[in-house]
Amino acid sequence: MTIMTMTLDKQGAPLYRQIADAIAQKVQLQELMPGTKLPTHRALADALSVTVGTVTRAYAEAERRGIVEARVGAGTYITQSDKPLWTFAAPERPGVLSFGYNVPPAINRADLFSEALQQLAAHPNELNNLMLYQPPSGIVRHREILASWLAGHQVIASPERLLFCSGAQSAMQLCLLTLCRAGDTILADKLTYPGLMSLARQLQLTVKPVEMDDEGITPASLKSACQQYQPRLVYLTPTLQNPTTAIMGTERRKEIIALCQKAQITIVEDDVNGLLPRERPEPMVNLAPDSVIYIGGLAKPWHQACALGSCTCLTASILISSMPCKTTAG
Numbered sequence: 304m305t306i307m308t309m310t311l312d313k314q315g316a317p318l319y320r321q322i323a324d325a326i327a328q329k330v331q332l333q334e335l336m337p338g339t340k341l342p343t344h345r346a347l348a349d350a351l352s353v354t355v356g357t358v359t360r361a362y363a364e365a366e367r368r369g370i371v372e373a374r375v376g377a378g379t380y381i382t383q384s385d386k387p388l389w390t391f392a393a394p395e396r397p398g399v400l401s402f403g404y405n406v407p408p409a410i411n412r413a414d415l416f417s418e419a420l421q422q423l424a425a426h427p428n429e430l431n432n433l434m435l436y437q438p439p440s441g442i443v444r445h446r447e448i449l450a451s452w453l454a455g456h457q458v459i460a461s462p463e464r465l466l467f468c469s470g471a472q473s474a475m476q477l478c479l480l481t482l483c484r485a486g487d488t489i490l491a492d493k494l495t496y497p498g499l500m501s502l503a504r505q506l507q508l509t510v511k512p513v514e515m516d517d518e519g520i521t522p523a524s525l526k527s528a529c530q531q532y533q534p535r536l537v538y539l540t541p542t543l544q545n546p547t548t549a550i551m552g553t554e555r556r557k558e559i560i561a562l563c564q565k566a567q568i569t570i571v572e573d574d575v576n577g578l579l580p581r582e583r584p585e586p587m588v589n590l591a592p593d594s595v596i597y598i599g600g601l602a603k604p605w606h607q608a609c610a611l612g613s614c615t616c617l618t619a620s621i622l623i624s625s626m627p628c629k630t631t632a633g
């Protein structure tokens with residue numbers, strides 16, 4: 304039998320649901336493998352300082368979601384499933400895993416949607432309000448929730464500087480549309496995320512490469528590229544760079560920021576992978592909030608995004624602008 308540890312928020316969602324969510328998350332992270340026997344109701348209740356009734360309800364909820372199965376007289380077990388846990392299986396080539404796309408696992412989405420919709424249905428006024436036109440940069444309450452979630456993940460952002468976008472790609476497009484005009488030059492790592500190149504082509508921007516080492520772009524190459532091309536901005540993925548997975552250290556981040564401030568160019572910090580490593584250097588936006596536009600996303604760090612509840616169903620993205628966002632209705 305496995306001993307389960309989890310942190311419960313007594314002020315948050317109902318405890319039984321938090322426990323069921325925590326079990327689901329442990330299954331997704333493969334901390335609990337199929338066939339694992341869960342603690343008895345009494346043992347888990349004692350370990351978590353909750354009532355036995357709460358654990359019974361949590362296990363029933365987990366069973367309803369298909370995560371666990373109760374075997375009469377034997378206890379509760381993580382469900383044995385023939386289905387692959389990850390979406391990486393390439394359907395056209397059985398037995399082959401495809402890592403061409405970095406996507407969240409496609410399990411338990413229906414549950415999340417159903418839970419979110421049930422919560423909305425329980426508050427018809429809120430639902431009606433959501434049907435009205437909203438501020439283009441997002442509902443203030445949502446931005447406040449997001450700001451405090453980001454703060455828990457090392458990203459400092461005040462709600463009025465946050466903007467919701469439909470994915471990081473659309474946030475990148477917004478940055479380029481706002482900061483550049485056709486014919487402008489922008490800088491990026493010599494090897495960069497292909498999505499940047501397609502946006503640049505669409506918007507008739509020229510992307511000039513900056514030499515890299517194992518921390519990403521080098522200050523010397525950035526300096527000479529700034530002098531040679533007078534770029535509008537530099538696009539960077541300082542944590543888990545795509546495609547090299549390089550992580551830029553704090554000193555290098557500071558050097559790059561100082562150079563960009565001197566050359567008066569904006570840094571677009573694409574941090575879609577920033578929450579994946581257990582530890583990472585301070586995001587560049589924290590070091591220079593007025594010189595950096597930060598793009599975050601919920602599509603890759605799906606397990607942390609679960610804490611945002613139903614938001615994890617969406618591949619929403621977060622853009623922290625270096626200017627307060629206007630909130631006039633569109």
Ligand SMILES: Cc1ncc(COP(=O)(O)O)c(C=O)c1O
Nearest residue numbers: 470471472496545573575600602
């Ligand atoms: C570095 C980088 N930026 C942006 C994106 C786009 O993210 P989204 O799916 O949220 O549009 C990706 C997608 O893989 C990516 O790797």
